[in-house]
Amino acid sequence: MIRFGLLGAGRIGQIHGRNIAASPAAKLVLIADPIADAAGRLASATHARIGEIDEIVGSDEIDAVVICTPTDTHAELIERAAAAGKAIFCEKPVDLSSDRIRATLARIGDAPLMIGFNRRFDPNFASLKHRIEGGDVGDVELVTILSRDPAPPPVSYIERSGGLFRDMMIHDFDMARFLVGEDFVEVQAVGSALVDPAIGAAGDVDTAAVLMKTASGKICQISCSRRATYGYDQRIEVHGSKGLLKAENVPQTTVVLADARGVSADPVQNFFLERYARAYEHELNYFIDRLSKGEPMRPSGTDGLQAGILADAATTSATEGRLVRV
Amino acid sequence: MIRFGLLGAGRIGQIHGRNIAASPAAKLVLIADPIADAAGRLASATHARIGEIDEIVGSDEIDAVVICTPTDTHAELIERAAAAGKAIFCEKPVDLSSDRIRATLARIGDAPLMIGFNRRFDPNFASLKHRIEGGDVGDVELVTILSRDPAPPPVSYIERSGGLFRDMMIHDFDMARFLVGEDFVEVQAVGSALVDPAIGAAGDVDTAAVLMKTASGKICQISCSRRATYGYDQRIEVHGSKGLLKAENVPQTTVVLADARGVSADPVQNFFLERYARAYEHELNYFIDRLSKGEPMRPSGTDGLQAGILADAATTSATEGRLVRV
Amino acid sequence: MIRFGLLGAGRIGQIHGRNIAASPAAKLVLIADPIADAAGRLASATHARIGEIDEIVGSDEIDAVVICTPTDTHAELIERAAAAGKAIFCEKPVDLSSDRIRATLARIGDAPLMIGFNRRFDPNFASLKHRIEGGDVGDVELVTILSRDPAPPPVSYIERSGGLFRDMMIHDFDMARFLVGEDFVEVQAVGSALVDPAIGAAGDVDTAAVLMKTASGKICQISCSRRATYGYDQRIEVHGSKGLLKAENVPQTTVVLADARGVSADPVQNFFLERYARAYEHELNYFIDRLSKGEPMRPSGTDGLQAGILADAATTSATEGRLVRV
Amino acid sequence: MIRFGLLGAGRIGQIHGRNIAASPAAKLVLIADPIADAAGRLASATHARIGEIDEIVGSDEIDAVVICTPTDTHAELIERAAAAGKAIFCEKPVDLSSDRIRATLARIGDAPLMIGFNRRFDPNFASLKHRIEGGDVGDVELVTILSRDPAPPPVSYIERSGGLFRDMMIHDFDMARFLVGEDFVEVQAVGSALVDPAIGAAGDVDTAAVLMKTASGKICQISCSRRATYGYDQRIEVHGSKGLLKAENVPQTTVVLADARGVSADPVQNFFLERYARAYEHELNYFIDRLSKGEPMRPSGTDGLQAGILADAATTSATEGRLVRV
Incomplete structure (x- = not known):
């Protein structure tokens, strides 16, 4: 059972959160979003708790984080989550600067990281x-x-x-x-x-x-x-x-x-939420499955960089x- | 909030049970099935309790029953549920004998009854x-x-x-x-x-x-x-x-x-479960919606008879x- | 080279006439139609001569007749053409009376006869x-x-x-x-x-x-x-x-x-003339080909009867x- | 009635020749091709005569030439035909050199010229x-x-x-x-x-x-x-x-x-001959129609150049x- 923390409960976060909650191999434990209503709606639909980003990234209860925050926070959150030993699923794009992506990938080494190219x-x-x-x-x-x-x-x-x-x-x-x-x-x-x-x-x-x-x-x-x-x-x-x-x-x-x-x-x-509903579902299930088996996952950080x-x-x-x- | 009892947790019962559980306007309270494993699987997926048919039909906790038992039990269960004041969703066919359907419809009068012509x-x-x-x-x-x-x-x-x-x-x-x-x-x-x-x-x-x-x-x-x-x-x-x-x-x-x-x-x-997954979902939601509003519903018992x-x-x-x- | 006489230069006759004229294995020799203009248009387009039905059916210059006259004349014309030793292509239906068709088929024996079921x-x-x-x-x-x-x-x-x-x-x-x-x-x-x-x-x-x-x-x-x-x-x-x-x-x-x-x-x-233009062309070419080879042809008179x-x-x-x- | 000379009776020439012959507003008078068999086949199918290029370009019997010869002869033939006062339909490309096309267009002025972009x-x-x-x-x-x-x-x-x-x-x-x-x-x-x-x-x-x-x-x-x-x-x-x-x-x-x-x-x-059979037919009929009316035609030489x-x-x-x- 993979225990998840979700960072960002906007449009995409709501989808990933529900897909995690529906997986028999995963549990959505904590949700963070500055907009209380967004976090609240997802929490009540998934029986997850509401927390803060710092708390989630540092929590012993969390195996993996899903990053759905604004793009300009992705790189730093990837780095902090990797440093805390979490597996990471991050929405695209990793960053608008390829140099920044390169630096992040160098810092996190072989931490499990998958990029959300849902298609x-x-x-x-x-x-x-x-x-x-x-x-x-x-x-x-x-x-x-x-x-x-x-x-x-x-x-x-x-x-x-x-x-x-x-x-x-x-x-x-x-x-x-x-x-x-x-x-x-x-x-x-x-x-x-x-x-x-x-x-x-x-x-x-x-x-x-x-x-x-x-x-x-x-x-x-x-x-x-x-x-x-x-x-x-x-x-x-x-x-x-x-x-x-x-x-x-x-x-x-x-x-x-x-x-x-x-x-x-x-x-x-x-x-796109209708057209790709099944894509989002399959994407998270694949991440959960690969993580459960300890196998490498694609699209990788390098795919995001390329x-x-x-x-x-x-x-x-x-x-x-x-x-x-x- | 409509409170449901489900009679029969076979292939179709599993679908209706899950669709009830997913509705914000309904709650699946009780499930009956002689096969313990079928009832158990659905109960654990929906947080419903397992009961007996008699108990469900007579329960004050139940507003509506969904009948997914073998065809030769449908008519009698419709009659018992109607007598107990329940709204009824019954899988097709009502009965293999049109005379029996006629007799059942005469007995239940204007009790809310919808037949599961999912298409x-x-x-x-x-x-x-x-x-x-x-x-x-x-x-x-x-x-x-x-x-x-x-x-x-x-x-x-x-x-x-x-x-x-x-x-x-x-x-x-x-x-x-x-x-x-x-x-x-x-x-x-x-x-x-x-x-x-x-x-x-x-x-x-x-x-x-x-x-x-x-x-x-x-x-x-x-x-x-x-x-x-x-x-x-x-x-x-x-x-x-x-x-x-x-x-x-x-x-x-x-x-x-x-x-x-x-x-x-x-x-x-x-x-058919793949082809008609959305039909089953829409069908139960329509039943819940009509029942909530006290409005008549189709396909009716007469549609089943015809x-x-x-x-x-x-x-x-x-x-x-x-x-x-x- | 099969030499054709065409009886009836209406809508369908115009098509069959042109298709015969375009075939390297056939020649449209004579055309009959009570409407002079219809016969004239087809004759000038195909370099055929205009004649009378009796003349065509009896002519030594003609190997095969194509019957595109009104339905109530088909059976008699088939019989006369067969008696004169001509091969026959006749538009559908042979006759509105199945008894009449039966009688005609009995009279013509094994004279080559194809019915125009173009489809x-x-x-x-x-x-x-x-x-x-x-x-x-x-x-x-x-x-x-x-x-x-x-x-x-x-x-x-x-x-x-x-x-x-x-x-x-x-x-x-x-x-x-x-x-x-x-x-x-x-x-x-x-x-x-x-x-x-x-x-x-x-x-x-x-x-x-x-x-x-x-x-x-x-x-x-x-x-x-x-x-x-x-x-x-x-x-x-x-x-x-x-x-x-x-x-x-x-x-x-x-x-x-x-x-x-x-x-x-x-x-x-x-x-239908647009939809079936190629069908009409293939139909006549098949008739010409079968006749040239002395092979049986379908749809036969019996197909017309059935x-x-x-x-x-x-x-x-x-x-x-x-x-x-x- | 536009009287045509055809230069080149290869694959495309055979098509254009037959389309000219089928037009009630045109007549194919002369055909030139160094391969006697190609010219002969087309002549017998269209009742045209066989001649030489020089003869055709200079003939008083000819109003328009269709140029289907090898590409490296197009520009010169266009110029000669224009000089002789003929209308010109020329297969694409006009020439492999855009400079050569420019020069040809300058030389022929406003002689009627259409390029065979059949599509x-x-x-x-x-x-x-x-x-x-x-x-x-x-x-x-x-x-x-x-x-x-x-x-x-x-x-x-x-x-x-x-x-x-x-x-x-x-x-x-x-x-x-x-x-x-x-x-x-x-x-x-x-x-x-x-x-x-x-x-x-x-x-x-x-x-x-x-x-x-x-x-x-x-x-x-x-x-x-x-x-x-x-x-x-x-x-x-x-x-x-x-x-x-x-x-x-x-x-x-x-x-x-x-x-x-x-x-x-x-x-x-x-x-392409099957896919574009109707395109070739419409193309020549358009050329004939425009020429008959003395109206400008497209694709023009300038279209060919561009x-x-x-x-x-x-x-x-x-x-x-x-x-x-x-």
Whole structure:
């Protein structure tokens, strides 16, 4: 039975907390959040106690911490938890600065650390990976990843986000590495503010695309937008020597209407918490399972670092109009 | 807060029990099952107590009972629970004899009773119904319902089941009434034992189809089979004056492989507990909600009776080779 | 080189005439039609001459006749052409009376005769048949055929049509026999006038469904409607011991729009001449090929008769409200 | 009636020749090809005469020439035909050198010239364009174009082809301009030889991707491969402010098999002559129609030049590893 402390009971913390509580192999013991109401709701739903971050990180009752606090606290909390001998699950990104991530990883050594790239655990994308490894497409040659959010976040969020490449496309960089199985050495990127001029005025982009190549010549295309009128668009294509594997969107229902205007299906699931509900559940169960068995876990801190490095490179490429070698 | 007693902790009882326990508006208080292990597993998962049927039906602590016992006990338990002033949720079918159902409904008067035709609460079929009522297809003219189980049950089960029309197609008869919104007055049916000759030797069929008409001329086609190699096939088409609404199957993932053999998607979800997990959840929540508000609930006992009458008619039609008027 | 005479240059005659002219193994020599303009248009497009029916049937220049005249002339023309030693391609139905068809077949003996059930030659349905024979679904158990026309014909046409079962569903009866590979021995049918009351007033139905069984227990469901707002709906499902084969509709384009209202594809092809253009072409080429090789051809006169017998049975069943044994 | 001369009766010439012959508004008068058999086959199918290039270009009997000769002859033939007062339809690419194209366009002035970017006339892609112009997706923001050939051409062909970007992706550059409606000012490209090392040894790539941006910030992604095991893959997505329009592949049939392995559709159409048969037909009819009316036609020589400039830029970008401004 793994005993958990949860740091941060916001939107994601509520999900991880409930998934821990529902696991027969884990127990949610303590929750910390400066907003009493958030902590209280989760505590009452999970029978956990409310505590302080310091208390949780230092507690003998706690085997593992789940870090869902604001990004700028992640690195320090990872370091403190590791120093206290805790296993760590930390939400992405580890930090907006790759140098800071590097320093943290150096400090914590081989403490168990898993980064919350939840999409690896989505049943559709996990099936893609499983079937690539099973040889369904032969050698991977070209991967195309598309991510579009239903609507942009507030500009106030964007201003502190590190920019689209670090905040949003970070998931796609991790997915690219996950599916291709090699590191990328060349990054080219473009970005535009087409959805909302205020995003451009804040120094960011809302529509962007990236082109990357590995040393062996494998190619990855990524595109992101902060807007999709038809729902949360999350699709991947993997082209290989033997064929194509793709993961399509998940529709809200399977109902189809045929009438004089054509043949119409439902919009795709609109919200990431709905689309990735099972991914979050599988992710935490995997962490619990690996920790219980003392086995290494992925995505690792290094995976978090590598995604950050690609995000930095894309930011530079789009800003300076040049290919960036990693 | 509705306080529940659960009678029967088998496969379906386990689901209903957990769904009650997860509802903030309900509490699972007592569970009865002659198999101690089944009752125990559910009790430990839900913090409910284990009791006896008599105790539960008579208990002041219980507002509503959920009846998941074998079919031949349903009618009597409904009557006893109603006499004790309990609200009742009873699994389908109410009884294999329509006369018995009629007698039970007469005895219980207007006691709150809901029958477990879970498919009405499947998000896809519920959306069909909602959109029919919203006018998407105009006047309904012809409905086609297809149900195929992945594999036949044991012949020992079939022998006591009342036959395919009463055991399996009962869901489709209810769905037909639900979607068409009128009662059927003519029933024609055929059945064959094509999947397993032992089913035929037991006096039943495993492949069957029904043709029904309402007084106003609306038509319904149903087909059922005890086997589908590709998963649990559950599809509906509703043709109306303005168009066609259909509900397709739910695939296991959205992953598609294109290679030299063609373009291949995953099999559809294979098991009714997976396919209808959300339907069971919505069904109990609806019962709890209606009961809390003191509002009438559907599918009612009369819906259970009408489905039984159609199943009887189809059985007669297939056996005697003639149209049966209802 | 097969030399053809074409009797009747209406809508279908224009198509067959052009397909003959385009074949390198055939030559369209003579055309007859009482409407000079129809004959003239086809003659100028194909470099054929215009003649009279008597002349064509008796001509030494003609090896084969294609009969596209009104239904009530088919049987007599078949008999005359056979007597003159011509091979015959005749549009469906052979006659509205099965007795008349029987008499004609008896008179012509083994003269080469093919009936124009064009749907057997549609690439999609031909692929279904080919794959059934290749064992893709194992033993066929249940076939579901759906045919819906975009809009009803004029009531004046319906009055002389022989009724929906003989005029429209005749194609589906032939398709059922083609795919199942056995003759049906039981027919149950219902029909309603839901699309247009004038059709009901004319003694016909516009919405109908049929349920049939073979001696070995294989089941077929057919449904037809004289209206489909979304285009010409032509779909088939074949369920067998190993799986399901289905043929879906053909969309006008492959373009899909995803927006706030959902995910919308084009309507399906709307007109039978568009949907079945390739079927008509393949049909005539098959006739030419078989005739050139002196090989027997299908659908035969007997196929035409059997479809007519099923149409009669369905008409009786729907009218009298009883199962009809064939 | 437009009188045509056809220069080059190879694979594409055979198609254009037959499409001209089938048009009621055009007549194929003369054909030239150094291979007597190719010219002969087309002449006998179309009732055209065989001649020499010089004769055709200078003939008073000819209003328009269709140039389907090898690429390195296009520019000169365009110039000679324009000088002789003929209207010109020329296969793509105009020339492998953009400078040569520029010079040719300068020399011919406003002689009627249309370039054979056939994909603009594919019913699916034409519908995309039509619906973009109709406002279905609002302002275009990001376009993704994918082209994959079933199998690579011989290396001997590749050596003289100008490279993948000029030979194969030229279609996609034109399509990008066609759909986005603006010129691109930045081009970034990568390419690898993953399909066949011999292609790499010949100095070319077989797998490539491009990222482009217009001055207003619109983005286009293109990917190409010389291999697709599942058929000729030709898909486009257009993301705009109001939604997404996409054109999917065309399957060989609409037949689907569901069995224990999943749900399988046919491979997509495998050969460009099959996939684009209607595009070639519409293309020539458009040329004939425009010429008959004396109206300007697109894709123009300038469209041919602009696609060539983008292909040059992509070649440079992939070779030198840098963003190229156009």
